[in-house]
Amino acid sequence: MTTGLVAEGVTRVFRGGAGVRRVDLVVRPGEIHxxxxxxxxxxxxxxxxxLGMLRPAAGEIRLDGIPLAALPASAWAGVGQVIEHPLxxxxxxxxxxxxxxxxxHGLSASRAPAxxxxxxxxxxxxxYTEVRARRLSAGNRQRVGLASALQHRPRVxxxxxxxxxxxxxxxxxxxxxxxxxxxxxGAVLVSSHHLDExxxxxxxxxxxxxxxxxxxxxxxxxxxxxxxxxxxxxxxxAEGRA
Amino acid sequence: MSTLRAALTTEARKAVTSRVLxxxxxxxxxxxxxxxxxxxxxKELGDPQLTAKLxxxxxxxxxxxxxxxxxxxxxxxxxxxxxxxxxxxxGREFADGTITGLFALPVPRWAIALGKLVVYxxxxxVVAITLCAVLLALGLLLGLGGPGPSDWQALTRELSLTxxxxxxxxxxxxxxxxxxxxxxxxxxxxxxxxxxxxxxFTGSGAWFPVVTPALWAIDPDAVTLPQLALIxxxxxxxxxxxxxxxxxxxxxx
Numbered sequence: 001m002t003t004g005l006v007a008e009g010v011t012r013v014f015r016g017g018a019g020v021r022r023v024d025l026v027v028r029p030g031e032i033h034x035x036x037x038x039x040x041x042x043x044x045x046x047x048x049x050x051l052g053m054l055r056p057a058a059g060e061i062r063l064d065g066i067p068l069a070a071l072p073a074s075a076w077a078g079v080g081q082v083i084e085h086p087l088x089x090x091x092x093x094x095x096x097x098x099x100x101x102x103x104x105h106g107l108s109a110s111r112a113p114a115x116x117x118x119x120x121x122x123x124x125x126x127x128y129t130e131v132r133a134r135r136l137s138a139g140n141r142q143r144v145g146l147a148s149a150l151q152h153r154p155r156v157x158x159x160x161x162x163x164x165x166x167x168x169x170x171x172x173x174x175x176x177x178x179x180x181x182x183x184x185x186g187a188v189l190v191s192s193h194h195l196d197e198x199x200x201x202x203x204x205x206x207x208x209x210x211x212x213x214x215x216x217x218x219x220x221x222x223x224x225x226x227x228x229x230x231x232x233x234x235x236x237x238a239e240g241r242a
Numbered sequence: 243m244s245t246l247r248a249a250l251t252t253e254a255r256k257a258v259t260s261r262v263l264x265x266x267x268x269x270x271x272x273x274x275x276x277x278x279x280x281x282x283x284x285k286e287l288g289d290p291q292l293t294a295k296l297x298x299x300x301x302x303x304x305x306x307x308x309x310x311x312x313x314x315x316x317x318x319x320x321x322x323x324x325x326x327x328x329x330x331x332x333g334r335e336f337a338d339g340t341i342t343g344l345f346a347l348p349v350p351r352w353a354i355a356l357g358k359l360v361v362y363x364x365x366x367x368v369v370a371i372t373l374c375a376v377l378l379a380l381g382l383l384l385g386l387g388g389p390g391p392s393d394w395q396a397l398t399r400e401l402s403l404t405x406x407x408x409x410x411x412x413x414x415x416x417x418x419x420x421x422x423x424x425x426x427x428x429x430x431x432x433x434x435x436x437x438x439x440x441x442x443f444t445g446s447g448a449w450f451p452v453v454t455p456a457l458w459a460i461d462p463d464a465v466t467l468p469q470l471a472l473i474x475x476x477x478x479x480x481x482x483x484x485x486x487x488x489x490x491x492x493x494x495x
Contacts, residue, residue: 014494051346053493073245077348087343091259100255103248106348145343158346 003064004028004187005156010049010059013211020046020211022059027187029155032178034202034219035191036228042211043191044084047160050189051081063156077106080154082162086145090134094125094144097133101148119151123173138165143173150177157181157188163197175201195224209235245349249357253331257361262330267369270323271376277319278312279380285311304386305393310460312377313400317456318439320407324366325414325431331358331365332484333418333427341422341493355488359415359481366408374401399459406455406473410434412480419487422495451476 005027013019020042027033027050035043048054050061052068061068063075087104088097098119102112120129123143133141142165149157157178163171178201182188192198198205198219205217207228214235221227236242257263284292285300285307293300299310332355335341344354374397381389389397413434418427438453447453448465451472458465 048342048493053342053345055492073350074348076346079346081342081346083342083345085339085342087340089256089259089340090338091256091261096255096259100252101343103252104344104347104349106245106248108244109251148343 002026002028002062004031005050005158005189006062006065007046007050008060008062010046010056010061012045012049012054012056018042018045018211020049020208023208023211023213025050025206025213027156027158027189029185029187030182031203032182032188032190032201034198034205035189035208036193036195036198036205036217037191037208038232039193041208043208044160045211046208047081047083047158047189047191051079051083051158053083074106077152078155079158080105080149080152080156081158081160082142082145082149083158083160086142087148088133088136088141088144090132093130093132094136094140095120095129097144098148098151102151105148105152105154107152115151115153119147122150122177123147124169139167139170142166143170146174146177150181153184154181155186157186159188159190161191161193163192163194171197195228199224207231210239210241246353246356248349249353250360253354253357253361254364257331257365260330262334263327263365266323266327266330267365267372270320270369271373274312274315274319274373275376275380277315278308278377279384281311281315282308282384305381305389306396308377308381308384308386309393309396309400313396313403313459316373316400316403317407317459318435320369320404321411321435321438322428322431324369324404324408324411325434326428327365328362328411328414329418329424329427329431331362332415333422333424336418336422337424345493350489351491352485352489355415355419355485359412359484362415363408366405370401370404370408373404399462403455403459406458409477410452410455410473412477412484415484416480416487419484419491 007023007025010023011021013021018040023046037043049056063071087101092100095116098116099112102115107115120126123146125143125147128136128140133144146162162174166174178188202219205219206213207215207217209232215231217224217227233242285296299307302310335344344351414427414430417430418424434452438456441447441450441453442457448457448469454465454469454473458470
């Protein structure tokens with residue numbers, strides 16, 4: 001049994017042709033796995049499939065060896081995620097949002113405050129704890145969402161473009177948090193456009209293009225950008241798109 | 243049980259801090275009080291156009307007149323207001339994009355939806371009690387003296403009317419879920435109001451549970467017990483459909 005998050009032959013295509021086709025992906029414990037691709041490559045769709053937000057038309061997704069269709073709800077307590085929008089309600093303060101997130105992730109009312117305090121420190125949210133989320137900048141709202149996804153110490157973490165609105169300080173904090181999670185045995189999947197950022201944190205890089213996995217990249221490659229575009233261009237040519 | 247408690251706690255926290263629910267409650271109460279006072283004043287002044295439209299109410303005075311006018315206004319006005327609140331409670335995550343955060347949780351989505359519906363019903367009861375308290379204060383302020391036994395009965399019917407309209411508004415929750423947002427729910431609220439008005443106008447509404455509460459509150463003798471007994475079918479059926487829709491939810495549009 002492969003632990004972590006596994007996709008096997010997963011297909012989900014929308015009207016118009018967008019989606020993902022026959023995707024295989026393994027996100028292993030103790031590993032930061034990056035998903036890279038151009039806009040519309042299918043990164044967010046694949047992450048939604050991995051988290052049960054979409055059901056595959058074909059193929060199977062397993063969490064710690066159990067197909068999502070058979071997964072008990074309690075198993076999701078070990079998962080943290082931010083897809084598209086952080087879970088930060090505008091009417092609630094940053095702390096209230098984190099307490100709400102902690103309860104939804106299965107922490108008891110007695111354990112939640114300590115977890116929230118730790119997450120506030122981890123993402124340096126101290127100045128904003130009593131500020132309503134609607135008054136926060138997009139970057140700080142994202143920090144709240146990331147803190148909410150991290151605070152229950154998930155074994156599997158799925159983050160869609162987590163650095164897109166963060167300032168450089170936030171990027172550094174997140175990078176450290178992801179490394180800690182991975183070092184503690186967490187399986188981490190992140191998508192990103194920023195290849196230099198990915199190179200700094202990822203143990204493994206998978207390239208997605210037009211809804212298919214077209215290859216992998218070596219995070220240690222000094223010409224990562226060139227290697228990425230070579231793969232995408234070669235795939236587009238082979239498929240008659242370029 | 244702990245997941246249900248978590249769902250209820252989080253939904254209650256969101257509702258308590260919601261500006262939309264506070265404003266909706268305030269505007270509904272202010273509108274009903276303003277309209278009731280205005281119509282009562284116009285009736286006292288003998289406005290011929292208004293007295294012609296008031297029908298049998300024109301013969302009433304004091305508490306009976308105030309409460310009959312309030313019931314008429316509540317019957318028409320409370321559905322859109324409660325509909326906006328229900329649509330907001332159920333559809334807000336679709337509208338602001340936070341719906342993705344309600345997936346991949348140990349709290350099942352049907353439990354979150356149930357938490358939303360319970361919070362909505364609690365809010366409806368709070369609105370109903372506050373409305374009655376405000377009407378009582380209005381009557382006392384107008385110098386009508388203490389309500390008599392029949393006035394208390396009418397006030398209880400006013401309380402029940404708001405709660406029952408809240409129950410039969412449940413299709414709005416289903417529409418907000420299927421339509422993935424606030425506007426489908428609000429459109430359904432308007433649709434239910436229009437249907438209710440037309441059926442009440444044509445006199446064919448007593449068997450239509452969405453209209454029954456209003457007809458009963460305005461004229462209790464016009465509605466039979468079997469007709470009243472149909473009312474719970476609406477929240478039960480559409481509540482169950484809403485939970486099922488949340489259970490099977492996919493973010494595919």
